[in-house]
Amino acid sequence: MAAVPIWTDLLQTRSALCLGLAPSPKWLEAWRMPDDVGGARRMCATVLEAAGEQVAVYRIQAPFFTRFGTAGTALLRDVVDGVHERGSLAVLDAKVCDADDTMDSYADLYLGPGSVLRGDAVTATPFMGFGSLGPLLRRAWDSGTLVMVLVRTSNHAAGGVQCAMTGSRTVAQRTADEVREWNDEHGVAAAAVVGAAPGEARDLVARMPSAVVELPGLGRAGRDTRDLVAVAAGAPGRAVLPVTTGVLRHGPDVAALEASIATWRKEIGAGVPAC
Numbered sequence: 059m060a061a062v063p064i065w066t067d068l069l070q071t072r073s074a075l076c077l078g079l080a081p082s083p084k085w086l087e088a089w090r091m092p093d094d095v096g097g098a099r100r101m102c103a104t105v106l107e108a109a110g111e112q113v114a115v116y117r118i119q120a121p122f123f124t125r126f127g128t129a130g131t132a133l134l135r136d137v138v139d140g141v142h143e144r145g146s147l148a149v150l151d152a153k154v155c156d157a158d159d160t161m162d163s164y165a166d167l168y169l170g171p172g173s174v175l176r177g178d179a180v181t182a183t184p185f186m187g188f189g190s191l192g193p194l195l196r197r198a199w200d201s202g203t204l205v206m207v208l209v210r211t212s213n214h215a216a217g218g219v220q221c222a223m224t225g226s227r228t229v230a231q232r233t234a235d236e237v238r239e240w241n242d243e244h245g246v247a248a249a250a251v252v253g254a255a256p257g258e259a260r261d262l263v264a265r266m267p268s269a270v271v272e273l274p275g276l277g278r279a280g281r282d283t284r285d286l287v288a289v290a291a292g293a294p295g296r297a298v299l300p301v302t303t304g305v306l307r308h309g310p311d312v313a314a315l316e317a318s319i320a321t322w323r324k325e326i327g328a329g330v331p332a333c
């Protein structure tokens with residue numbers, strides 16, 4: 059079942075901004091909220107109140123919820139419900155990875171209306187071999203959801219693995235090609251996370267012409283917003299631009315958060331035209 063048309067519709071009507079929800083110890087302290095499930099609940103409610111129905115997609119960092127045990131998992135489920143009540147999509151950022159028989163169980167937890175957490179997408183690591191993602195990808199297709207495969211990440215340690223050569227391609231290029239091949243063969247359920255500098259990102263995005271691509275990096279030191287927005291403009295209707303720090307640093311004041319979200323939407327909207 060194709061998920062992409064729903065994503066495209068929302069990304070075009072609300073903008074490509076993907077708002078990060080990260081009730082981490084660091085953010086709860088900055089917001090002067092207790093580092094417990096009550097504090098996390100207040101933080102998420104504040105962000106959702108400020109965002110209203112302006113945001114197409116939320117990237118929800120699952121470990122910052124599940125660290126609180128069953129109460130945190132219940133909160134995560136409530137937050138996903140809150141996202142859906144606003145007509146938005148929820149990416150569960152859990153970066154799952156395992157052998158193929160176990161991957162099926164991750165789908166039970168994360169993906170689609172029949173799962174525990176009812177996410178619209180889950181992030182996954184392909185470094186046990188792309189084939190190990192098969193069961194998760196098949197379940198994503200069946201439930202109209204997406205698996206966001208880590209093609210290239212921005213953390214300092216990533217380059218040694220993801221830029222290593224495998225034949226004539228980097229590992230990241232090969233993974234991007236595997237995303238395209240899966241989508242061409244089975245239907246578009248593989249999306250991608252591409253946390254690369256603009257030149258490399260443009261090449262990787264071009265290798266996955268039908269995939270939703272998440273391009274992290276907006277609002278970070280050393281990254282020019284216009285460069286990243288220009289990469290997204292090459293993939294209209296399927297590029298997702300996550301911002302966490304760039305918005306959360308304005309909290310917990312609701313009006314300041316709202317203003318920041320509006321500013322990001324405007325900045326992104328001007329550069330990513332409707333397709």
Ligand SMILES: O=C(O)c1cc(=O)[nH]c(=O)n1[C@@H]1O[C@H](COP(=O)(O)O)[C@@H](O)[C@H]1O
Pocket residue numbers: 078117119151181210211212213251252253254274275276277278300301302303304
């Ligand atoms: O999966 C991601 O979104 C991700 C990919 C990547 O390449 N680099 C990266 O930092 N991230 C996530 O982005 C978060 C920080 O987002 P910003 O505060 O918007 O920069 C991190 O906590 C990671 O979970």
